[in-house]
Amino acid sequence: QQMQQAGPSSPSCSSTSDCFPLSHLNTAECGSETSAEPEKQEPTDLSRMRSIVSFYICYLLCLCLGLACMVCVCLWNSRWRGGFAWDGSAIQFNWHPVLMVTGLVVLYGNGAVLYRVPMTWGQNKLPWKLLHATLMLLALVLSIVGLCAVFDYHNAKNIPNLYSLHSWIGIAATALFAIQWVVGAAGFLLPCSPTSLRKLLKPAHVWMGVSILSLSIAACISGINEKLFFVLKGNASGAQPYANLPPEALLGNSLGVLIVAFGLVVLKILSNHKWQRPDSRPEDMVYTV
Numbered sequence: 001q002q003m004q005q006a007g008p009s010s011p012s013c014s015s016t017s018d019c020f021p022l023s024h025l026n027t028a029e030c031g032s033e034t035s036a037e038p039e040k041q042e043p044t045d046l047s048r049m050r051s052i053v054s055f056y057i058c059y060l061l062c063l064c065l066g067l068a069c070m071v072c073v074c075l076w077n078s079r080w081r082g083g084f085a086w087d088g089s090a091i092q093f094n095w096h097p098v099l100m101v102t103g104l105v106v107l108y109g110n111g112a113v114l115y116r117v118p119m120t121w122g123q124n125k126l127p128w129k130l131l132h133a134t135l136m137l138l139a140l141v142l143s144i145v146g147l148c149a150v151f152d153y154h155n156a157k158n159i160p161n162l163y164s165l166h167s168w169i170g171i172a173a174t175a176l177f178a179i180q181w182v183v184g185a186a187g188f189l190l191p192c193s194p195t196s197l198r199k200l201l202k203p204a205h206v207w208m209g210v211s212i213l214s215l216s217i218a219a220c221i222s223g224i225n226e227k228l229f230f231v232l233k234g235n236a237s238g239a240q241p242y243a244n245l246p247p248e249a250l251l252g253n254s255l256g257v258l259i260v261a262f263g264l265v266v267l268k269i270l271s272n273h274k275w276q277r278p279d280s281r282p283e284d285m286v287y288t289v
Helices: 037-080 095-112 126-156 165-188 195-231 247-271
Strands: none
Touching: 037 095, 037 247, 095 126, 095 165, 095 195, 095 247, 126 165, 165 195, 195 247
């Protein structure tokens, strides 16, 4: 009776959890009150870390394969094809494979995976858009110069243009690339372009980008094979035919394998949903410095 008069009456506790609301928490040791939520968070953080590490491994492989492609194509044309010039001779043609592999494959592929790099996440997207557009524009310019090299050489030697499947695929890839860049710059870089238009263009932009890369790889490997068939016919001067796999043929075939491997790594990076850039924040849509 004295306890009831000591203070206001308290509601009765129907269960231990009602009187002690923290009793449902996990207690690893006597007297400790630790929520189970951090324990659930650890596997998520570990999985995220593994995903980031695996991305950078693929990205490093992508950079190494791209560098190997450029080294091989330059070595091939400088050592076995006589070097480089711009005089309408066969040496001028050597610019064509170098510029197309560098621009239409290596630079293009690296520009395509730029948004997948985790260090670009959580930041204003505009600077990365500008870098993406710049890399793609440089790739497009190199590709166009590469086409000018081969057209100028063909015209100087009275060789027909655009008669092979290789040339058709290459022209299609370059033309689509030019259209892709113009539409992308207008839709994603101009401040006046509405958000609804960007959402509409994005799936088509991504699909077209992958298609252009696939066409570029097909054009490059078919062009390498075509060139090797033309120059390695075997003659009285002692040149070995392509069928004997001389060193030049081994290097050319290796270049084709490297280009395919580079493309597969790029497509792997682009197709992994875990490596996609998170949705843009609202402030990313504002074009501020």
